[in-house]
Amino acid sequence: MNNSTAIAKSVNSPLFRPEVTVALGSQWMGAIRLAQPISVWLIAGVALAVAIALIAFLSFGSMTKKARVTGITVPTAGNISIAAPNAGILTQSHVKEGDVVQAGQVLFTLSTQRQNSQGEITALIAHQLRARQDTLISEQRLRESAANDKKIVLQQRLANLQIESDQIDQEIMLAKRRLSLSQQSIDKFQTLQNSGYVSAAQTQQKQEENIDLSTRLSNLQRNKIQLQTTQVSVQSEINTLANTLATELAQLNRAKAGLQQEIAENNNRHSSQITAPQAGMVTAITNQTGQNINGGQVLATIIPTVETSNANNEQDQQALEVHLYAPSKTAGFVSAGQQVLIRYNAYPYQKFGLQAGTVIDVSKTPFAPNELPQHLASTILSNAQQNILGFNSNEALYRIKVQLKQQSINAYGQVQAIKPGMTLEADVVQDRRKIWEWIIEPVLAVTRSAAP
Known part of the structure; x- marks a missing residue:
């Protein structure tokens, strides 16, 4: 009985003393604040700065829309391919890579000798x-x-005849x-006859002599x-002889010219x-002395030069430009x-950084793969296939001409100096907008389409 009473009292009595409860409830010094660690403030500051x-x-901020294409450097006046006119053996090369030549200068000597049982055919024909x-x-x-x-x-x-004519005169x-x-x-005789000093027969004789003289004069x-004729x-x-000789000589000269x-x-x-x-300037010499050459085979390439109005009046190489194919x-x-870029x-x-240029022309119609320059077609198609995603080698390409800002690179x-035929990649800057414009562009597009 005593145990049950004790248990009932312990259950009904509070855990803490009433004095403790009263002391905690007064809080006359204010609410309790726990100290925050410094990392929380750092995170908040960083988050605010990021925001x-x-x-x-x-x-x-802004974003730039670019079109990535591939291309190659070419002279502004193009390249001149030097091809063999006929088949033969290259016996002598008068130039080397990088030489500057003048118009009409001999570049190569090609031998086309032929032999038969009597000897070299060309020598026999020449004899x-x-x-x-x-x-x-x-x-x-x-x-x-x-x-x-x-x-x-x-x-x-x-x-x-002239002497005879003078005598006749x-x-x-x-x-x-x-x-x-x-x-x-x-x-006189007529007067004398009238006076009776001479006879009529004498006067008639004089008249006959006068008639003979007139006949002789005629x-x-x-x-x-007749002599003049x-x-x-x-x-x-004489004139006909000169004309005939000139005609014959003209025929002979024509025959000699044909023979020459x-x-x-x-x-x-x-x-x-x-x-x-x-x-x-001579570049891309493809053959060596002693090699067999086929007719029409390209032996070298000439990069044309022009006269420039500089202080030294020297001949400078033409500027290069970039041809992009997109x-x-x-x-x-x-x-x-x-x-x-x-x-x-x-x-x-x-x-070495990006090099600048400016688009100066875009072809109106595309170039089929077989219409590309023969010496550049394989390079252009290979680069495009490697660098342009989804590119089809059978697809036609538009040519974009780019004017270079600089013709050299500081390396x-x-x-x-930039050399012809260098392959490259380029980004054509098409559009530059603020980032918020790119974000709300779909909304603006819908608005513009909904507007009457």
Whole structure:
């Protein structure tokens, strides 16, 4: 009974004394605050800074839309391929890689000799052609000599006719004088006959003499006319002889010119010289002396040069430009005036930075793979397939011409000139917007589409 009573009292009594409860409930010094560790404040500060930075980034930051394409450097005036005109053996190379040549300068000598049982065919043909040439020269000399001899004879005959004409003129003058004297004598005899001093028979005799003199004068004048006709005929023969000789010489010269052409062609069959069609720098020499060359095979490439108006009046190499080739999905928004950031494969941009350029032209129609430049097609297609995601090697490409800001790169303290044919990657800067504009662009697009 006592145990149960004790247990009942212990259950009903509080855990703490009433004094403790009263002391805790008064709290006359204020509420209890636990000390916070410094890491909490640091986290809060960092979170606030990140929030502010994010807001600033969204407000003031921008994003650039770029089109990544591949390309290659080419001279502004293009390349000139030097091809062999016919098959043969390369016997001599007059230039080496990097030489600057002038228009018409000999670059290569190509041997095209052929042999048969009698010897080298070209030499045999050359001997026959020289014989024909000697025959033509002899024939020309003989015709000139014969024409000169005939001309001398005709000129001598013409001189004799002139002398004879002068003599006839003197005889005509004398005949006219005698006729005048005879007429005066007739007049005197007529007067004397009227006076009865002479007979009529004497007067008639004088008249007959006058008639004979008139007849002789007429004959002389007729001979004079015939002599003049002969002179004109001889002079015509001389002129005809000159024209005939000129015609014959023209025919002989034409035959000699044709023969010279055959000789030149035959010499070309023996060995041909390949010359530079334009001034420039020789690059990409593909063959060595002694190698067999096929007709139309490219032996070298010339990069044209132009005269520049610099202080030294020197000849400088033409500036290079970049040709980018982009598929249709990339070339849609590319236009002239856009900035281009270039990464040359030969000069890693991680070390040497990006090079700047400007789009100056975009082709209106694409180039099929077989329409690309022959010496660049494989390089262009290979680079595009490696660097452009989803590129199809059979897809047509648009050509984008880019003007370079600089023609060289500063590499390890030295200026390295950009060379033709260097492969590269480029980013065409198409659009630059604020980040918040990119975020709300779908909303703006929906708004614009919903607007009437």
